[in-house]
Amino acid sequence: MERIEGSGASQLVQLIRAIGYNSDITIELATVTAEPPELKIKVDHMNVELEKDDLIVAQSLTKYKRKVNLKSEGGTEISVTNLNPMAPPFKFDPGAIFVGQGTINFSGININSANQTIKEAELEFIDELKKDDRVIVVGINQGQTYIILDRAVMY
Template sequence: MNGFQKLAQVLSGANQTQGAGGANPPPKDVRIELATVIKPPPDLKILIDGMTEPIGKEFITVLEHLTRHTRIVTITHQEKAERDLGDMKKEDFLDTDDLAAPFTSFKHNYLLLQFEDVLKLNDKVHVLSVDSAYYILDRVKRP
């Protein structure tokens, strides 16, 4: 059983023990599916792979990181600090002179950062469907 199947099993209540009445609650229909955005927000519509009818915004919940939203952040810069980006390592570099000491560093606390990148036409997304509710979990990119 893969991680998505385990998550679906937990969300469906299949792991719950019998209640006081001796009966398990009926399992919910839970799936993780691939879909395509066919109409971007504010009138969001998606089409789940294999289906012919699109799903409208009234049945969809979008996780915050896929919406326009703000966060309070701290930005820290330390000249020449190495950053591990997963597929490569890069130095934090903002030197305004000639790579000679002193190197610059700064920290800005409690800045308001606004994320602007919302769902777009033809984005591929993972969707958690629970009965007739649909939760867009994330964008999907193929390497």
């Protein structure tokens, strides 16, 4: 690199121009034109649609499952839908003792002062990309591949 001359501000500008510009990576906005599994997007400044073979998608924008541990302290509310609409309503009596066999249908239970721990629960994330979603993309390999980083939201 040759010697940079001028004032401090001028030297800084020249230095940024010399090493600060990276033409290998571009950050763009795009619109989803077709949903997965046949994902397509249209980058704002391009006239063509990019197909799934040209795209890498962040996992958070796909349908996926994760294992988690859940912990609740100081109260939990659990609600369950009655699967038998013909069954009479059930009132929960915490002092009741149930003997025998059968099924109890209920619409909810409140455990106001209980701590709850669920180990190795599975969460399924289903909010994958939809048509017309705006996304933030990064072009790499001279624009041959695009990485979809996240949805773009404007307020």
